[in-house]
Amino acid sequence: MAVAGMLFIMSARLPGQNDMSEPWEKGINERQPPDIVFESIGVQPGMTIGEIGAGRGRYTVLLANEVGPGGKVFANDIDESSLAYLRGRCRRLNISNVETIVGEMDNPLFPYHSLDMAMMVLVYHMIENPDNLLTNLKKSLKPGSKLVILDPRDEEIDREFGIDRSKPGIQPPTIKERVKKSADAAGYELVKVDTVLPHDYIFILEPQPDVKKKSAGELIQKTLLSDGIEASKKQFNQIKGDTAQYDLSEKVFTILGNEFLGARAYPEALAVLNMGAELYPKSSKLYGTIGEVYLVTGDKENARTYYNLYLENGPDSLNARAIMQNFDLMYEQLRPKE
Secondary structure, X not given: OHHHHHXXXXXXXXXXXXXXXXXXXXXXXXXXXXXXXXXXXXXXXXXXXXXXXXXXXXXXXXXXXXXXXXXXXXXXXXOHHHHHHHHHHHHHOOOOOEEEEEOEOOEOOOOOOOEEEEEEEOOHHHOOOHHHHHHHHHHHEEXXXXXXXXXXXXXXXHHHHOOOOOOOOOOOOOHHHHHHHHHHHHOEEEEEEEOXXXXXXXXXXXXXXXXXXXEHHHHHHHHHHHHOHHHHHHHXXXXXXXXXXXXXXXXXXXXXXXXXXXXXXXXXXXXXXXXXXXXXXXXXXXXXXXXXXXXXXXXXXXXXXXXXXXXXXXXXXXXXXXXXXXXXXXXXXXXXXX
């Protein structure tokens, strides 16, 4: 009987997976029919797949069934209790091709170069620093592999987090924009956005070879110090579209701008920070630093304008809220004295 039961489980296919799914998973599986998802992303027998944030294994057991006895699923989570439940679930279902891994917040700790595919189901939008996670994940992906992110559409995320996009100044990035930004920052190409599901997107990313990029910050700093602000602006305009050769990340401009701010080289700081704001028009960090430059140089109205942009683009920032609530007092304390 045990052998017959195992054969049934390993051969059963969706959507009739009642023996594999828990009763409370019925609704979410109807919303995200695994057979449709697996066809979209190309799950094949024999694959090795890593699931990030697997929890109690709603998708893990179905992936294990789909890749078959010749494949394997690494189930990652930071919650050891959920993974313990998953191990018991696999024993009950006679599934032997699942291995659980307790990971870290920004590192799933999958084996090096082991995965044909990595998958995140309703996880990405909950992660505080997804760029770091995606960067660390790359080490576990084989050449030619893919990362699948299955996440809700914006309407549901907005409801979940109480975001009202109809309010003036409330324009957080869309989930498509966030995934594209993470892909660019972590060295992936977003190759497909499948809209086959009515309530969720299926994003498919492919890791790109790591290329040693030139530091745009060092280049701009050198030109600025030797030839002045206008020459640095001209150079920035020449390289700003060349992300293949130059590191033009938001961090480059934030760090260099703060370095000039710390040196009290305020015109140079503004020049660099405005370059960054041109590339990252929704960067609360850059706007906040520009506001600080105007504040310490005594330009109250520009300081207020840019701190407001800081708040608009980082509405959850307690620092931004505190600044705007006490702006006039802070200005009086910090403005240059005659």
